[in-house]
Amino acid sequence: MERALEAVEAGRFFGGARGELGIEADVSAGHSLGEWAAMVAAGMYPREAVDTFLAALPPGSLKVPDLVYAALGCGAPRAEAALHGEDGVVVSHDNCPHQSVVCGDPAGVARVVARLGAEGVLCRELPFRSGFHTPMWEPYLGQV
Structure with a gap:
């Protein structure tokens, strides 16, 4: 935060x-x-x-879920297909036809990144955690 x-x-x-x-x-x-x-x-x-x-938001005062994001060099439909079996991961951003972002539990995101990486898709975990833009943020909304 x-x-x-x-x-x-x-x-x-x-x-x-x-x-x-x-x-x-x-x-x-x-x-x-x-x-x-x-x-x-x-x-x-x-x-x-x-x-x-x-x-009202001093450092450390806002609790966020321990979720990671990964930027993907593929569109949302391909990212969505790669989520097969990953209940704790969602496509959080459909930025353009060739770039999307997934968010979820660290292990699940790592599996999605590995799966897509093996298919030649460029993937990078992003350096922040929060769960914004996902259904996983809902339990934390009362803080803001």
Whole structure:
């Protein structure tokens, strides 16, 4: 979660720097926490609201499931097919026709990565754990 808070803070920093340099953005975009960072950078939220939000989530205060993500060099249909028999793994992101992400328990994701890797699909475990964008996050929603 610390990385998520850092992303929001980075959005705030770059939004401020952009303004100080006299650069006006035509558009701000992001995905997931990146959307929040983009909205902060664009000034969509009052500074006090962002401060209150960040103060409510001190490092280590948010409990997240011990789930891993893996980026896959294949589309969601192929990723979904590779989940056969992996009840604790889901396709969490259908990013484009040739890139998707799976999320789930570490052992299950490792098996999916090995299965697809053996078929020549590029796969990489991502360096964060949370379960955002999955049904496994539902029991944790009450924290935010």
